[in-house]
Amino acid sequence: MKKIVLLLAASVVVSIALFGCAQPAPPEEKTPATPAEAEKIVVCALFDPRIPVLKADAEAIKMAVDEINAQGGILGKQVEYIHEDTQRKVDVAISAYRSAVLEKDCKIVFLEGVSEEALAIIEEGARIFPTKPHIVISSQAAVGTTFKVIEDYDKYKFYFRNLPPDPELNYKVPKTYFEFAKNVIGAKKVALLLEDAAWTECARKGCVYESKFGKFESKPMREWVKEEYGMEVVYEANIAVGEKNFLPMLEEAARNGAEYIFVLSSWYTDTITLSKQWASSGAKDIPISYFGGPNQWAVFWDLTGGAALGTFTIMYDTEDVPPVTTKTREVVKKLHEKKLSVDMSVHYYYSEMYRVKEAIERVGSLDIDAIIKAMEEMEFKDHTALTPEYNYFGYKSALFHSYSGGPVLLAQFQCDGKLVYITPPELLEEAGFPEEAISQVNPDAYKSPAELREMC
Amino acid sequence: MLDVAALIFSYTFIFGSLYLGIALGFTIITGVLRIFHLGYGAIFLIAAYGTWMFWKDVGFGFIESIVLSFALVALFSFLIYQVVIKKFWEMEDYLLAALIAVFIIIEELVNYAYPEIVGVYLPTTIIEGSISIGPASIPGQLAATSVIAILMVICYLLIFTKTKTGLIMRAISQDIFASQLVGVNFDRMFIVAMILASLPPAIIMLLIAPIWALNPFIGWPLFTYAIVVSVLGGLGNLRGTIMASYIIGFIHAAVGFSLDPRLMLLASLVVVVAVLVFRPEGLARAETIW
Numbered sequence: 175m176k177k178i179v180l181l182l183a184a185s186v187v188v189s190i191a192l193f194g195c196a197q198p199a200p201p202e203e204k205t206p207a208t209p210a211e212a213e214k215i216v217v218c219a220l221f222d223p224r225i226p227v228l229k230a231d232a233e234a235i236k237m238a239v240d241e242i243n244a245q246g247g248i249l250g251k252q253v254e255y256i257h258e259d260t261q262r263k264v265d266v267a268i269s270a271y272r273s274a275v276l277e278k279d280c281k282i283v284f285l286e287g288v289s290e291e292a293l294a295i296i297e298e299g300a301r302i303f304p305t306k307p308h309i310v311i312s313s314q315a316a317v318g319t320t321f322k323v324i325e326d327y328d329k330y331k332f333y334f335r336n337l338p339p340d341p342e343l344n345y346k347v348p349k350t351y352f353e354f355a356k357n358v359i360g361a362k363k364v365a366l367l368l369e370d371a372a373w374t375e376c377a378r379k380g381c382v383y384e385s386k387f388g389k390f391e392s393k394p395m396r397e398w399v400k401e402e403y404g405m406e407v408v409y410e411a412n413i414a415v416g417e418k419n420f421l422p423m424l425e426e427a428a429r430n431g432a433e434y435i436f437v438l439s440s441w442y443t444d445t446i447t448l449s450k451q452w453a454s455s456g457a458k459d460i461p462i463s464y465f466g467g468p469n470q471w472a473v474f475w476d477l478t479g480g481a482a483l484g485t486f487t488i489m490y491d492t493e494d495v496p497p498v499t500t501k502t503r504e505v506v507k508k509l510h511e512k513k514l515s516v517d518m519s520v521h522y523y524y525s526e527m528y529r530v531k532e533a534i535e536r537v538g539s540l541d542i543d544a545i546i547k548a549m550e551e552m553e554f555k556d557h558t559a560l561t562p563e564y565n566y567f568g569y570k571s572a573l574f575h576s577y578s579g580g581p582v583l584l585a586q587f588q589c590d591g592k593l594v595y596i597t598p599p600e601l602l603e604e605a606g607f608p609e610e611a612i613s614q615v616n617p618d619a620y621k622s623p624a625e626l627r628e629m630c
Numbered sequence: 631m632l633d634v635a636a637l638i639f640s641y642t643f644i645f646g647s648l649y650l651g652i653a654l655g656f657t658i659i660t661g662v663l664r665i666f667h668l669g670y671g672a673i674f675l676i677a678a679y680g681t682w683m684f685w686k687d688v689g690f691g692f693i694e695s696i697v698l699s700f701a702l703v704a705l706f707s708f709l710i711y712q713v714v715i716k717k718f719w720e721m722e723d724y725l726l727a728a729l730i731a732v733f734i735i736i737e738e739l740v741n742y743a744y745p746e747i748v749g750v751y752l753p754t755t756i757i758e759g760s761i762s763i764g765p766a767s768i769p770g771q772l773a774a775t776s777v778i779a780i781l782m783v784i785c786y787l788l789i790f791t792k793t794k795t796g797l798i799m800r801a802i803s804q805d806i807f808a809s810q811l812v813g814v815n816f817d818r819m820f821i822v823a824m825i826l827a828s829l830p831p832a833i834i835m836l837l838i839a840p841i842w843a844l845n846p847f848i849g850w851p852l853f854t855y856a857i858v859v860s861v862l863g864g865l866g867n868l869r870g871t872i873m874a875s876y877i878i879g880f881i882h883a884a885v886g887f888s889l890d891p892r893l894m895l896l897a898s899l900v901v902v903v904a905v906l907v908f909r910p911e912g913l914a915r916a917e918t919i920w
């Protein structure tokens with residue numbers, strides 16, 4: 175007990191020993207593949223199943239694979255789904271990735287959306303791609319991977335991002351929120367709470383990138399919110415990953431007269447705790463909205479014990495979600511039956527499996543170079559959450575091999591956790607959402623947190 | 631300016647009392663048993679998820695479930711002592727490894743049985759909404775938690791200073807070998823201390839459930855607070871833990887309201903390290919728990 179340092183070091187060693195032991199087993203000696211096995215198309219999903227959202231991502235891919243196999247596979251070949259655990263650690267992810275491509279002959283690798291893992295895997299992939307051609311798809315946001323593909327295409331062309339990169343993700347998507355805050359809430363003063371992570375760098379500090387496709391510039395959020403929406407940013411704070419104490423931020427937002435709080439969150443911001451503290455703080459009458467995180471689940475209501483009343487968020491997790499395609503609701507229903515919740519990324523991974531199928535079928539073989547080209551050029555219409563313009567991969571811009579950002583479905587938690595879709599319909603119209611989806615959103619159904627507390 | 635001062639003052643009390651409640655049990659264990667209980671974080675999980683299990687899965691009433699979860703926490707502490715601590719008492723490195731392994735096992739079991747998506751929530755709100763103190767606004771539940779944390783400390787101080795059991799514990803804390811020589815059954819006292827020490831974290835966990843997320847990984851951040859406070863205070867010294875709790879509370883409130891909330895934890899860690907450089911034994915290291 176006297177040697178604290180020794181003790182803490184021992185605990186770290188034990189932790190490392192406990193987690194480190196879970197490295198993938200050494201490759202087993204393989205027997206030659208039978209003709210039936212050789213006909214398989216192997217798809218690998220590298221996700222940490224301990225984290226509910228990542229488990230749901232992996233299950234969504236598996237569900238798509240099962241559906242595809244039930245329909246006869248791809249080019250008459252069955253698709254084999256293999257899951258590898260990353261433990262959300264870069265070294266384990268690299269090991270799982272090598273095992274997937276080199277030993278299990280994966281042609282398509284889906285990787286969880288963790289930028290640190292993606293940045294390491296894109297380098298490892300560049301080494302093994304020439305001898306083992308394959309494709310990697312990941313929903314991470316830090317823009318660095320995109321510029322690698324743009325600057326050294328032949329080396330990194332195997333990498334796709336089923337998400338917009340930072341400048342786009344944190345500009346075009348939040349615009350839906352600020353349109354709403356300005357025109358529906360009538361807010362003139364805003365507080366920004368921004369997750370302090372690699373994927374939000376452009377939103378926090380602004381950024382400029384030079385590339386083959388020209389110069390890309392993104393202003394910090396505080397600047398464009400003022401310039402484009404005339405809203406004064408009266409308070410701004412960065413949220414540390416894992417932060418549990420949001421009260422100083424909330425009280426300061428209230429003290430500075432904020433009329434709306436925008437939280438740029440991901441799964442690393444504890445929006446459950448944030449909601450609970452907001453609901454019992456001096457900021458409880460200020461409308462608050464979230465970006466990514468468990469707030470994208472309908473069960474967020476239960477997780478917060480109802481403290482989410484009045485908050486609003488991106489939402490694609492209800493069985494009556496305004497449908498982008500005929501499959502949108504079906505996917506949600508099927509995953510709910512498996513006791514899984516459906517955030518945006520789940521739709522993205524599910525849909526990408528179908529894009530891969532379509533690309534392979536267009537090419538007519540497993541020629542990876544040709545499939546990459548097809549994925550860049552094709553207009554994919556079966557995405558369950560995005561219209562074709564927003565999931566196109568072949569942009570000759572900083573969005574190359576990435577989605578682009580645009581309007582999203584926002585919903586507010588009202589009485590008893592009922593989710594009401596409130597995105598302004600004109601935004602969805604501009605983005606090419608189908609009429610059926612547009613008819614199901616109604617910004618006038620929004621109610622202030624104070625009103626809801628009184629009503630419910 | 632007055633607004634900020636009021637906020638800092640109010641939240642120093644709130645945060646300080648909360649950290650005191652979180653660290654109280656850890657201090658008792660380090661003070662009496664003189665071990666670094668790396669499995670302490672598991673108690674938070676057992677209290678929260680035990681209550682949920684008895685309430686939702688077994689079907690008991692909510693209050694009965696809380697009582698049963700406290701019994702489960704006590705049983706866990708008893709078993710930890712009998713199976714792990716007693717066995718590895720003389721082998722510090724094995725003891726630490728075993729304790730942290732138990733913590734991780736509990737965490738994994740909870741994550742397996744009740745992943746976040748289950749939506750575990752405990753309606754333990756005592757005071758809803760917020761309380762205004764001058765220009766400052768404080769969540770009512772945190773104010774209630776703070777008061778209860780202070781009451782718990784007073785109760786434990788009374789136990790340590792006014793009861794025979796408490797006096798024996800202090801004697802063990804001061805010199806275990808001398809205590810043995812005068813016939814103290816330290817084995818039984820250790821079990822009592824372990825069980826007594828398991829109650830404050832269990833109570834605090836239930837009290838903060840309405841304002842903190844409940845997930846299978848909640849044990850780590852709470853355990854971290856307990857370590858930071860106890861190390862700064864001087865391991866195993868209740869006076870030091872009280873001082874350290876309010877110092878950390880003040881740092882968090884001052885940095886959070888007047889500088890940048892992003893720097894709260896960093897600032898407190900810098901202060902802890904700085905203090906340890908000049909006082910490696912912590913603020914109030916003493917030979918006994920009180």
